[in-house]
Amino acid sequence: MASGAAATSGGGNAAKTYPFGLVEKRTERNIPMVTFISDVPEFMKQDGAELKNVMEALDGLYNELKALESRFVNMRQVHKMRIPEIEETISVVEFLQKKAEAGEDEPMITNFQLSASIFAEAKVNYNAGKVVLWLGASTAAELTFEEALDILKTNLKRKEDQLAQCEEDLQLTKKQVTTAEVCMARVYNNDVKERRAEAAAKAASGKAGDEEEE
Amino acid sequence: MSAQGRFAETSEEVEVRKEDQDRINEFGVIHQKLADLAAERKAIEEVLMNIEDAEQEVMLAEDNDSFLVQLGSTYVRVGEDEFNEFIEKKRSELDEKMSNIRSEVDTLDKEKADLKATLYARFGSTINLED
Numbered sequence: 001m002a003s004g005a006a007a008t009s010g011g012g013n014a015a016k017t018y019p020f021g022l023v024e025k026r027t028e029r030n031i032p033m034v035t036f037i038s039d040v041p042e043f044m045k046q047d048g049a050e051l052k053n054v055m056e057a058l059d060g061l062y063n064e065l066k067a068l069e070s071r072f073v074n075m076r077q078v079h080k081m082r083i084p085e086i087e088e089t090i091s092v093v094e095f096l097q098k099k100a101e102a103g104e105d106e107p108m109i110t111n112f113q114l115s116a117s118i119f120a121e122a123k124v125n126y127n128a129g130k131v132v133l134w135l136g137a138s139t140a141a142e143l144t145f146e147e148a149l150d151i152l153k154t155n156l157k158r159k160e161d162q163l164a165q166c167e168e169d170l171q172l173t174k175k176q177v178t179t180a181e182v183c184m185a186r187v188y189n190n191d192v193k194e195r196r197a198e199a200a201a202k203a204a205s206g207k208a209g210d211e212e213e214e
Numbered sequence: 215m216s217a218q219g220r221f222a223e224t225s226e227e228v229e230v231r232k233e234d235q236d237r238i239n240e241f242g243v244i245h246q247k248l249a250d251l252a253a254e255r256k257a258i259e260e261v262l263m264n265i266e267d268a269e270q271e272v273m274l275a276e277d278n279d280s281f282l283v284q285l286g287s288t289y290v291r292v293g294e295d296e297f298n299e300f301i302e303k304k305r306s307e308l309d310e311k312m313s314n315i316r317s318e319v320d321t322l323d324k325e326k327a328d329l330k331a332t333l334y335a336r337f338g339s340t341i342n343l344e345d
Contacts, residue, residue, distance in 0.1 A: 038232060109291040177242075178238055
């Protein structure tokens with residue numbers, strides 16, 4: 001059971017860069033923060049900022065964000081599955097501990113899984129007050145109930161923190177996705193508007209035969 | 215899956231300010247969160263139903279005085295009292311989770327409605343906020 005430290009490297013590839021100042025910065029975990037364009041016509045006056053180029057750049061950014069989003073969703077899933085596992089382990093230890101404290105002397109009878117669909121019965125003596133806890137890295141250690149619970153609860157806390165962090169990153173990413181989407185729509189709309197204005201100007205200046213594009 | 219405001223292609227001139235963008239982003243996040251919470255809620259409801267079924271079965275099984283309860287990946291033999299204790303504990307944990315989810319959903323629903331009202335007031339029919 002690997003401890004599953006959150007891989008934060010971003011897959012080893014260097015951070016992509018985008019033209020026209022589309023990304024203002026990146027967070028620690030490499031989430032590109034999308035610049036909010038307050039004035040689209042002004043933005044489009046930048047060197048080389050033609051509709052095609054800007055849309056291409058935005059598209060690339062959007063794809064990176066979507067990939068990031070799905071990575072965070074997967075990571076969250078992994079954390080979410082791990083947490084109940086630890087919780088269950090804790091409840092088993094607590095169950096034994098409670099029995100030991102109550103001073104019961106009947107052994108706990110349990111059916112444990114030998115392999116798929118085969119169970120065997122075991123009598124568990126809890127009065128020794130110890131369990132053997134798998135620590136990972138091919139190591140298990142015999143610990144008292146308290147020690148075991150201590151370790152398990154620390155692990156649980158860490159997983160919960162990781163989940164919260166992941167959740168936060170996911171939300172931040174989602175916001176960037178939305179910003180990029182709105183940005184695309186606005187750049188596109190701005191273009192439509194400009195073409196209309198041009199066409200109208202042409203029509204007004206007497207060149208009536210000109211057709212309006214799109 | 216995108217729950218964002220999309221602007222109609224023929225958007226009338228309503229300027230999108232930074233604060234509008236922030237609201238749209240927030241709306242998207244809340245929308246997603248509510249969907250996640252709904253799924254979580256459903257999962258918990260299922261477990262609660264299972265618990266109830268188990269309880270009834272145990273009550274009906276008068277001849278048996280011990281039951282196998284799944285604990286982690288093993289089954290443990292417990293007496294009826296122990297079983298009930300086990301069930302009660304589980305139930306109260308789930309009930310607590312459930313009421314947390316409920317209150318979170320209430321708060322988010324309200325926030326979402328507020329954002330929606332604000333955004334529609336500003337952008338009217340040029341924005342489309344998914345439900």
